Amino acid sequence: MLHSELIAKMPKVELHCHLDGSLSLACIKQLAKNDGQSLPATDAEILEKAQAPETTRNLLEYLQRFDFVLPLLQSYRNLEIAAYDVVQQAAKDNVKYIEIRFAPAQHLQKNLTLEEAVEAVIAGLARAEQDFDITANALICGLKHQPLSELEKLLPLFDTISDEKLVGFDLAGDEVNYPEIKFEKIISAAKNSNIHITLHAGECPHCEQNIIDAVELGATRIGHGVMSKDITAYWETLIEKNIVLEMAPTSNFQTKSITALADYPFKKFYDAGLHVTLNTDNRTVSNTNLQQEYTKIADWYDFQVSDFEKINHYAIDGAFIPEIEKIQLHNDFTADYAKLIEK
Numbered sequence: 001m002l003h004s005e006l007i008a009k010m011p012k013v014e015l016h017c018h019l020d021g022s023l024s025l026a027c028i029k030q031l032a033k034n035d036g037q038s039l040p041a042t043d044a045e046i047l048e049k050a051q052a053p054e055t056t057r058n059l060l061e062y063l064q065r066f067d068f069v070l071p072l073l074q075s076y077r078n079l080e081i082a083a084y085d086v087v088q089q090a091a092k093d094n095v096k097y098i099e100i101r102f103a104p105a106q107h108l109q110k111n112l113t114l115e116e117a118v119e120a121v122i123a124g125l126a127r128a129e130q131d132f133d134i135t136a137n138a139l140i141c142g143l144k145h146q147p148l149s150e151l152e153k154l155l156p157l158f159d160t161i162s163d164e165k166l167v168g169f170d171l172a173g174d175e176v177n178y179p180e181i182k183f184e185k186i187i188s189a190a191k192n193s194n195i196h197i198t199l200h201a202g203e204c205p206h207c208e209q210n211i212i213d214a215v216e217l218g219a220t221r222i223g224h225g226v227m228s229k230d231i232t233a234y235w236e237t238l239i240e241k242n243i244v245l246e247m248a249p250t251s252n253f254q255t256k257s258i259t260a261l262a263d264y265p266f267k268k269f270y271d272a273g274l275h276v277t278l279n280t281d282n283r284t285v286s287n288t289n290l291q292q293e294y295t296k297i298a299d300w301y302d303f304q305v306s307d308f309e310k311i312n313h314y315a316i317d318g319a320f321i322p323e324i325e326k327i328q329l330h331n332d333f334t335a336d337y338a339k340l341i342e343k
């Protein structure tokens with residue numbers, strides 16, 4: 001088993017982290033104060049509302065937990081602070097590159113526009129980069145339950161916002177009732193506009209077809225993809241196309257993607273050469289951090305430093321950044337991991 005200090009020292013890439021699901025307790029309190037909103041009296045009561053219990057029955061019950069923080073994320077100032085807060089937490093996990101995702105449409109309850117919501121998050125990411133040794137970019141999520149006419153408003157943001165920190169598009173939310181194929185038009189439009197695409201898919205039982213559809217429509221990464229376990233015939237394609245699976249062990253158990261450790265396919269995927277990566281998904285809703293996710297994998301599978309190095313190189317390959325930045329990260333990680341392995 002790997003020593004926790006060794007895990008802490010590993011540089012990490014995190015590709016799948018939701019802004020609204022990852023606010024620290026201190027940040028939640030700050031945001032409420034800024035807005036003059038009241039919160040439950042004790043920290044324990046706040047966390048009780050913000051976290052999903054181990055006993056969540058399915059993905060939809062897990063998703064209900066996001067309702068608690070969203071009222072706090074309706075102003076430019078609070079979104080900026082929230083983005084800063086999540087990057088700060090990632091820096092504590094020794095994350096060197098992170099992509100943070102959020103659904104702009106969820107932040108328009110007061111008077112923000114879609115553009116302003118995205119700009120606020122980008123400003124918070126940029127401010128955090130000044131204070132921590134980390135690069136942080138943003139992904140925009142559409143939500144699967146949104147009408148297609150609303151989802152269509154998201155792609156133009158990639159034209160109106162020229163900031164390099166806006167790097168990709170995702171579809172999140174209710175996979176149980178909304179199959180990926182329903183979004184064929186918008187995903188194809190994103191693809192045709194050369195927007196990088198990652199899609200939540202294969203996160204609920206019997207949802208494996210969504211993974212195939214996501215890849216065929218142009219996603220280069222899959223959010224979770226747990227149900228790839230049931231389409232072994234498709235693994236060769238996933239490997240050939242260098243598709244990155246953004247897995248998040250704690251979240252994957254909470255959403256009941258699977259129920260028994262023996263069924264969790266992370267190691268099988270890894271051994272077969274699939275490009276698995278490790279992520280938190282939601283630091284607060286899942287009450288975790290990247291250190292804990294790495295620790296779980298180290299404990300369950302006797303993963304070694306070199307194995308973690310490998311999955312981080314997969315993550316770098318999948319990152320939505322220019323080739324030159326990938327080369328730099330690959331070189332830095334190779335050097336840093338070599339030092340950890342020597343010890």
Ligand SMILES: O=c1[nH]cnc2c1ncn2[C@@H]1O[C@H](CO)[C@@H](O)[C@H]1O
Nearest residue numbers: 018063066101102103141172173200
């Ligand atoms: O694991 C997940 N699967 C699907 N959707 C998710 C997951 N985690 C968060 N969200 C959804 O993404 C929105 C924007 O961040 C969140 O509000 C939540 O509804």
Ligand SMILES: [Zn+2]
Nearest residue numbers: 018172223281
């Ligand atoms: Zn997610």
